[in-house]
Amino acid sequence: xxxxxxxxxxxxxxxxxxxxxxxxxxxxxxxxxxxxxxxxxxxxxxxxxxxxxxxxxxxxxxxxxxxxxxxxxxxxxxxxxxxxxxxxxxxxxxxxxxxxxxxxxxxxxxxxxxxxxxxxxxxxxxxxxxxxxxxxxxxxxxxxxxxxxxxxxxxxxxxxxxxxxxxxxxxxxxxxxxxxxxxxxxxxxxxxxxxxxxxxxxxxxxxxxxxxxxxxxxxxxxxxxxxxxxxxxxxxxxxxxxxxxxxxxxxxxxxxxxxxxxxxxxxxxxxxxxxxxxxxx
Amino acid sequence: xxxxxxxxxxxxxxxxxxxxxxxxxxxxxxxxxxxxxxxxxxxxxxxxxxxxxxxxxxxxxxxxxxxxxxxxxxxxxxxxxxxxxxxxxxxxxxxxxxxxxxx
Amino acid sequence: xxxxxxxxxxxxxxxxxxxxxxxxxxxxxxxxxxxxxxxxxxxxxxxxxxxxxxxxxxxxxxxxxxxxxxxxxxxxxxxxxxxxxxxxxxxxxxxxxxxxxxxxxxxxxxxxxxxxxxxxxxxxxxxxxxxxxxxxxxxxxxxxxxxxxxxxxxxxxxxxxxxxxxxxxxxxxxxxxxxxxxxxxxxxxxxxxxxxxxxxxxxxxxxxxxxxxxxxxxxxxxxxxxxxxxxxxxxxxxxxxxxxxxxxxxxxxxxxxxxxxxxxxxxxxxxxxxxxxxxxxxxxxxxxxxxxxxxxxxxxxxxxx
Numbered sequence: 106x107x108x109x110x111x112x113x114x115x116x117x118x119x120x121x122x123x124x125x126x127x128x129x130x131x132x133x134x135x136x137x138x139x140x141x142x143x144x145x146x147x148x149x150x151x152x153x154x155x156x157x158x159x160x161x162x163x164x165x166x167x168x169x170x171x172x173x174x175x176x177x178x179x180x181x182x183x184x185x186x187x188x189x190x191x192x193x194x195x196x197x198x199x200x201x202x203x204x205x206x207x208x209x210x211x212x213x214x215x216x217x218x219x220x221x222x223x224x225x226x227x228x229x230x231x232x233x234x235x236x237x238x239x240x241x242x243x244x245x246x247x248x249x250x251x252x253x254x255x256x257x258x259x260x261x262x263x264x265x266x267x268x269x270x271x272x273x274x275x276x277x278x279x280x281x282x283x284x285x286x287x288x289x290x291x292x293x294x295x296x297x298x299x300x301x302x303x304x305x306x307x308x309x310x311x312x313x314x315x316x317x318x319x320x321x322x323x324x325x326x327x328x329x330x331x332x333x334x335x336x337x338x339x340x341x342x343x344x345x346x347x348x349x350x351x352x353x354x355x356x357x358x359x360x361x362x363x364x365x366x367x368x369x370x371x372x373x374x375x376x377x378x379x380x381x382x383x384x385x386x
Numbered sequence: 387x388x389x390x391x392x393x394x395x396x397x398x399x400x401x402x403x404x405x406x407x408x409x410x411x412x413x414x415x416x417x418x419x420x421x422x423x424x425x426x427x428x429x430x431x432x433x434x435x436x437x438x439x440x441x442x443x444x445x446x447x448x449x450x451x452x453x454x455x456x457x458x459x460x461x462x463x464x465x466x467x468x469x470x471x472x473x474x475x476x477x478x479x480x481x482x483x484x485x486x487x488x489x
Numbered sequence: 490x491x492x493x494x495x496x497x498x499x500x501x502x503x504x505x506x507x508x509x510x511x512x513x514x515x516x517x518x519x520x521x522x523x524x525x526x527x528x529x530x531x532x533x534x535x536x537x538x539x540x541x542x543x544x545x546x547x548x549x550x551x552x553x554x555x556x557x558x559x560x561x562x563x564x565x566x567x568x569x570x571x572x573x574x575x576x577x578x579x580x581x582x583x584x585x586x587x588x589x590x591x592x593x594x595x596x597x598x599x600x601x602x603x604x605x606x607x608x609x610x611x612x613x614x615x616x617x618x619x620x621x622x623x624x625x626x627x628x629x630x631x632x633x634x635x636x637x638x639x640x641x642x643x644x645x646x647x648x649x650x651x652x653x654x655x656x657x658x659x660x661x662x663x664x665x666x667x668x669x670x671x672x673x674x675x676x677x678x679x680x681x682x683x684x685x686x687x688x689x690x691x692x693x694x695x696x697x698x699x700x701x702x703x704x705x706x707x708x709x710x711x712x713x714x715x716x717x718x719x720x721x722x723x724x725x726x727x728x729x730x731x732x733x734x735x736x737x738x739x740x741x742x743x744x745x746x747x748x749x750x751x752x753x754x755x756x757x758x759x760x761x762x763x764x765x766x767x768x769x770x771x772x773x774x775x776x777x778x779x780x781x782x783x784x785x786x787x788x789x790x791x792x793x794x
Contacts, residue, residue, distance in 0.1 A: 122551075129545055129558050133538030134772070136779035137786060138569045138582075145562035149555050153454045156551040172550045196782050234453035241449070253785040260781060370546075377549040377607045384665050386549040386607075386657075398508040398634035399641075458556035464652040467659065474662035478727030 109284035110222055111162060112184070113291055115174075116279045116359055117213075118158035119185035122175055123367075124206055125151030126374060127193055136196050143242065147203070150235045157228050164224070176378040180371050181361040186274035188355065190367040197260035200250065201268040204243035205306065209275045211236050212302045221289030244309070251313040265319040269306075271355040276302065279359050389438040390416040392423070394430030402434055413437070503701050508634040511577040522698050523633050524578040525594075531571035532589050533597035538564045539768050540604045541613055549607060553657070557610065560653055563646045570639040577635065583783075590773045592760045599682050601762025608671030611661055612679045614654020616719060620686050622647045623715045632702040662726040669727075676723070677731045684733060684744055685754040687712035716742040 128148035135141035159171035189206070193199045214236055217229035250261045276299035285291040303320070310317055357363070377386075387409050393402040405424045410416035416435040425433060444450065457463045490498075496516055502509075509515055515523075538561050545561065548554035572582045588594040599617050604610075625644050631637050661672040691699065691707035698704045720735045720742040733748035756762060760769075 126546065126554075129554070130542075132545065132558060132561050133535070133542040133565060134775050136775065136782040138535070138565065138572065141565045142562055142569060145558055145565070149456075149558050149562075150454065152551060152555050152558070153456070156555075157454065159551070175551050176549070196779055231453055234448070234451070238449050249790055250785050252790055253788045254781065257781040257785045373546045377547045381665050381667055384549075384668055386553055386660055386664075398510070399637060401638060456559075458552060458653075459559050459649075461649050461652055463556070464649075464656045467652055467656050470656065470659040470663065474659040475725050477663045478725055481727040 107165075107284075107288060107290070109279075109281035109288060110225075110290045111165060112280045113285050114158050114162045114165075114225070116184040118155045118162065118174070119183045120189050120206075120210075120275070121151045121155035121158065123183070123185040123189040123370070124202075125149070125153075125155060126370065127189065127191070128199075128203070130193055131199065147239055147242065150239065154228075154232050154235075157232070161222075161224050161228065172378070176375045180363055180367060183363065183367070183371070184279070184359050184361060185363075186271075186277065186355075186358040187364055187367075188268065188271035188274050189358075190364060190370055191271070192366055194264070195260065197250070197257070198264040198268065200243065200246050201261060201264040203239075204247050205265075205268050205272045206275070207236060207239040207243050208306050208309075209272060209298075209302050211240055212298050212305070213275075216291070216293045216298060219292045221292075225290070247309070248313050251315050262316060262319060265315065269319050272302075273299075274355045274358050275299075277356050277359040387411055388416075390420070390435040391438055391441060392416075392420040393434040393436070394420075394424055395432040396430055398431075402432065405429070407438070408435070410435075503632050506702075507632070508637075509632055510634050518697055519701055519703075520578055522701070523636070523703055524575055524580060526698060526703060527571055527575040527578070527633075527636055528580070528585050529595050529597075531568050531575055531585065532594055533600060534564050534568035534571060536589075536596040536600040536768065536772075538568075539771075540600060540602070540764075541610060543604050544607065544610045547607065548610075556653055560614065560650050563650065567639075567643050567646070570643065574635045574639055586776070590769060590776060592765075592769060595758065595760070598685050598754055598757040598762070599679070600768075601757045601760075601765045602679070602682055603764050605678075606671055606675070607657075608661065608673075608675035609679070611654060611658040611672050612675040614650060615658045616654075616676075616679065616683055616723075617686070618647055618650045618654050619719055620683055620715050622651060623718070624687065624711050627706045627711060628704065630702075630705055636703075658726070662728070673728050676728055680731050681733070681750065681753065684712070684749055685751070685757075687715065689751065689754075690746075712744070713741065716744060 125148050128144060128151060131141065132145050132148070133141065135144050155175060156171050159174040162174055163170055188202060191198075191202070211233070214229045214233045218226055218233070220226045220229065247261075250257045252258075276295045278295045279285065279291070282291065282295060286294055307317060307320065310319065388411065390408050390410055390413070391404060392406050392408055394405050395402045406420075408416050408419045408423055410419055413435055417433065420433055420435055424430065495514055499514060499516060499519070509519070541557065541561050541564075545554070545557050548557050572585060575585060576582050585594070589596070599613075604613075622644065625640055625647060629637055629640050629644065631640070658672060661668045688708040690709050693699060693707065696704070699707070716735055720730075723730070732750075733744045735742040735744050737743075753762075757765070760766075
């Protein structure tokens with residue numbers, strides 16, 4: 106069992122689980138009824154991807170089953186990026202994050218299709234098919250809001266600023282990244298994936314007539330420092346109106362450092378699982 | 387001339403179904419044509435025509451395929467309900483009498 | 490033709506088992522009655538998403554998380570289908586939605602109650618969906634044809650939900666003591682609202698919807714079918730009913746009228762149920778904060794190729 110492969114799978118799975126969990130909170134409340142149905146499928150897809158990664162992890166002898174890997178661990182054992190755990194805020198933040206997350210995931214899956222772990226490579230190929238739809242969904246909404254009435258456009262720009270700042274967390278190196286690259290599990294280093302992500306998203310912003318400055322927050326928050334408590338604190342956050350971004354920085358998720366938002370999410374998400382250890386549901 | 391897609395419905399309980407196309411200068415003429423082309427043997431009690439240019443579809447229809455496992459959306463996912471039912475019933479029977487009957 | 494002639498012809502059409510389409514002539518009372526009925530059904534689907542949604546984050550396995558999300562998604566999908574059908578009777582979806590938020594229209598009693606834990610998911614998925622399926626299957630032959638066409642799909646999805654709900658129930662019933670307690674506790678809280686779900690006895694003389702075959706069976710008839718079907722299944726699993734306790738008599742499971750406390754239903758009908766205000770306020774809050782989304786969708790826009 107390779108620790109670096111496990112670390113990679115854990116980061117991937119936890120990202121998918123937590124973003125899927127947040128997306129699913131819109132169920133029954135999305136601002137347009139047809140969209141409620143559509144967005145629920147995206148949430149289900151992400152949770153399904155998480156299940157597939159956890160299953161791969163359990164095949165590697167890491168733990169007994171996928172549910173335990175998803176729900177039976179402590180907060181510090183989650184390796185998801187902090188952006189995934191942020192509350193949904195309003196639809197503009199959800200949309201901005203959805204777009205950035207799926208753009209990042211596409212870049213990541215493209216690379217993973219040539220992973221030395223053939224199971225993981227096969228999963229990536231399968232998931233990319235769903236990701237194409239996710240990205241098309243996000244792009245379609247982004248285009249429309251960007252070209253729409255000024256209030257929505259302004260909200261979107263503000264939300265993009267804070268979501269971009271925190272998207273750095275999606276490309277924070279995983280623990281044992283060097284070993285994962287060496288072994289070929291991760292075919293390209295995180296900083297390289299991030300460069301591809303930035304190039305692609307910059308292109309879309311230009312196409313849609315959205316200001317390139319929304320990128321600015323990203324560069325700043327990427328310069329993180331260790332605080333006296335040992336937490337990694339981003340250089341600066343740019344919380345906007347209605348933005349759920351709190352005082353905690355964008356980075357640290359890959360090392361098990363999470364925001365206050367995650368604590369309550371975890372309490373809720375694992376409560377039934379924890380209530381009856383070992384029970385079947 | 388325009389191409390019109392023709393839909394017909396055999397009764398109130400059925401949905402409209404696509405049955406073919408006609409070539410016509412406008413909707414009024416398309417309806418007249420469609421009536422004889424597609425319902426002359428009483429195949430439909432209701433008829434629609436829609437301009438083909440008003441119909442939209444995905445450029446890439448492979449988007450419609452379900453890529454990952456979605457078995458939980460289908461009844462087959464709960465096939466083991468029969469076994470589970472008998473397990474749960476024996477558990478119910480094993481309970482002390484006072485806990486079983488409320489009547 | 491005078492209005493009276495049209496009305497007589499319409500009544501004869503209905504009496505002969507005829508169906509009505511949105512574009513057909515229909516008496517004003519028929520239109521109003523059907524609209525109100527379908528609107529309430531649609532409201533119930535969208536409000537019915539909320540209790541389960543409150544349990545969704547706590548789903549105990551990944552599969553349950555996905556399947557419960559999918560189930561709630563179906564309910565929202567039902568609301569989408571039903572609001573569209575209702576809309577064709579002359580009231581816009583936004584007007585229906587705003588009436589719902591303002592407390593001017595109704596939704597089913599069971600969605601006015603709180604949820605506490607995973608046992609509630611079992612009850613809602615099995616017994617409440619079971620009750621809903623009994624009432625909806627009875628509408629498949631309704632005189633209003635557009636309604637029956639969407640009900641066909643709704644009922645087939647509800648069949649799946651029923652399996653899903655029973656599956657969750659059976660896992661609790663054959664699980665640990667504390668899992669069994671979850672179901673028993675939920676049953677004790679939900680039983681009376683489930684009995685109320687079917688409504689008080691129908692007034693066959695006065696009920697225009699029955700007269701015009703929009704509805705085809707009485708409330709008490711539907712409740713009886715539900716009791717006969719589900720009471721034995723619950724007892725077999727070793728669970729106990731609270732008041733009104735069903736008793737077996739002449740081959741049926743009976744709940745006596747005098748054992749039913751109708752007061753909670755009266756409160757719910759006035760939109761004064763335990764969770765009415767909170768759930769409507771939560772919906773109103775999201776609605777108010779997203780006027781801009783409605784403006785985005787309403788704005789003219791041409792996609793660049």
